[in-house]
Amino acid sequence: MAADKLIIFDTTLRDGEQSPGASMTREEKIRIAKQLERLGVDVIEAGFAAASQGDFDSIRSIAGLIKDSTVCSLSRANDKDIARAAEALAPAQRKRIHTFLATSPLHMEKKLRMSPDQVYEQARLAVRFARQFTDDVEFSSEDGSRSEPDFLCRVLEAVIAEGATTINVPDTVGYGVPEQYGAMIRSLRERIPNSDKAIWSVHCHNDLGLATANSLAGVMIGGARQVECTINGLGERAGNTALEEIVMAIRTRKDYYNLALNIDTTQIVPASKLVSQITGFAVQPNKAVVGANAFAHASGIHQDGVLKARDTYEIMRAEDVGWAANKIVLGKLSGRNAFKQRLEELNITLESEADVNAAFLRFKELADRKSEIFDEDIIALVSDEEHAHGNEFYRFVSLSQHSETGEKPTARVTFSMDGAEVSCDGEGNGPVDAIVNAIESKAASQAELLLFSVNAITTGTQSQGEVTMRLSKGGRIVNGVGADLDIVVASAKAYLSALNKLQSKNEKLNPQI
Incomplete structure (x- = not known):
């Protein structure tokens, strides 16, 4: 018997970005989207168009660049959001509008403050409106796993009748248990007369560590044929279903699942490393498939x-x-053309030849200090280059630092602030503390440092250090990432990167499904 197709719907750029501090620039989102396309992801949820102008611009750019995957935008179940999503997706060869509305008694009463009849009508009309823009419309019943089955059947039957082609029943808060969740999907499909007119989808959160198990139960017990997931399981709270776990479970146990995939599995680790580097969320060593100790x-x-x-x-x-x-790809004798070709192979597109030349100069500087250059080094280098030329408010220039046993460490940091170069001194309990205190003497951000972590980009003592700084101020949480062979320099870059994100006024709405 021919294997059914399992659709992989990746929401790293939307739900994954809702991890505190994981916001990405347009260029970073484009780079990840290209890697997802290379991976063979069927649907890329590129963002939530109505959340901010930045999200809208990112979705529109991705929609114009991606050819082999469907590009999707999330929207709430109202005409304004849906029209905004349609506008952002206009350049896409294949596009999907994904609209959602909560259906659980708790969410309807406490969050929406709507009656079940009002929710039913709004869901139905939202799908009808979305169908004016595309034939590919997905409807999600937010908090579906805690919704009353009779009401859920009524709503989902209606949205299918209005033209929804994918029905997603999310376990929004990670409350589901595999057997129960799978049986719920199966029951809905059996009870709803027109259920065969849509593809059924699962979207599970990992609050109890059951996201992958619940998703696979939804597929095997419930008959779902789309799984919504993220690279590295990135996502709000404990995260989402991990793409790499679903894909490799289906592939490794094909004898049991008998499902076909479009995924090029050799692109899983490159995708994992790219997302980790851009977001500053390091992958735990014992993480399945993509952890450093996995093999x-x-x-x-x-x-x-x-x-x-x-x-x-x-x-x-x-x-x-x-x-x-991550084999050695280049060295200090490599020329510009070889470097440029490697950028293309890594799906990195710089805006101009001047940007390529600047990145190449940084590569040569790095090659003089580090004999073996890996793909991860190039990714980090280009990211640094984009930050340096991104019209950012703060930009690292140089530093000197002194530490001695029995003496308090000191640091002198030079950086540009709104185009003007400043130098400042600081001391602290350690070299990083001294650097932060020096920068704060001029920046005066008064942000709270929530996280400081150091991760080796590759192996060996010559590896670049990748530092993540997570700052909080006024309810906003941001991650800053910096990379350098000197982890003290990387720390300064990371702190300034985080300050730049705090400086940005782009606010986002964070719907969660």
């Missing part, structure tokens, strides 16, 4: 078994998910 064997018994027969302890091959992708 490491410390036990002598395991090592012996793998050497004798790989499948004794490995159910997947590391190279099948892209772990071989």
Whole structure:
């Protein structure tokens, strides 16, 4: 029997971006979207067009660039949001409007303050309006896993009748249990007369660590044929279903699932590393599929078994998910054309030849200091280059720092502030504390530092250090990322990067489904 197709709907750029501090620039979103297209994702939810002008612009840019995937925008179930989504998606070859409305008693009463009849009517009319712009309309019943089955059947039957082609029943708060959630999807499909007119989808959150299990139960027990997920399981609170886990479960256990996928699994690890680098959310070492230890064997018994027969302890091959992708690609003798070609292979597009030349100069500087250049180094380097030329309020120039046992560390930092170069001094309990205090003596942001983390971009003592600083101010939380061979310099870059994001006035709405 021919395998059914499982649609992979990636929402890294929308739901993933709702992780506190994970907001991305338009250029970063475009880079991730291109990698998702290379990965073979069927649907890319590029954002929420009505949230901000920045989101609208990002969706429109992605819609004009992506050819092989459907580009989707989220919208609330109202005409203004839907029209805005349609406008942003206009350049897309294949486009989807994804509209949502809460259906659980709790959400209807406490959040929407609407009666069930009002929710029913608004859902129906929203889908009808969206169908004016595209034949591909998805409807999500927010907090679906806690909705009353009879009412959910009534709403979903109506939106299918109005032309919804995908029906998503989200486990919005991660409350679902696999067997129960799967049985609920199956019951809805059996009870709703026109259920066969739409593709059924699952969207699960990981609050109880059950997102992947719930999604797979929705597929196998419920008959869903679309899974909504994110790279690295990125997302609000405990995150979303991890794309890499769903894909490799389906692929590795094809004997059980018997489902077909469009995904090029060798692009999973490159996608994971790109999203991690851009958002500043490091992947835990023991994370399934994409963690640094996912294919490491410390036990002598395991090592012996793998050497004798790989499948004794490995159910997947590391190279099948892209772990071989970070081989040395360039060195200090590499020319500009080789560098430019590698940028193209990494789906990195710089706006002008001047930008390519500037990035190449930074590459040569790095190659003089580091003998082996990996893909991750190039990604970090280009990201730094974009920040340096992004008309940012703060920009790192240089620093000197002194630490000595028994003495309080000091730092002198030079950076530009609104185009004017300033130098400042600070001291602290450590070199990073001294740098932050120096910068704050001029910036005076009064932001609270929530997180400071250091991650090696590649392996070895020559690896660039990637620093993430998470700041909070006035209810806003932002991540700043900086990379350098000197982690002290990387820390200064990360702090200034975070200050730039706080400086930005782009506010976003954060609907959650």
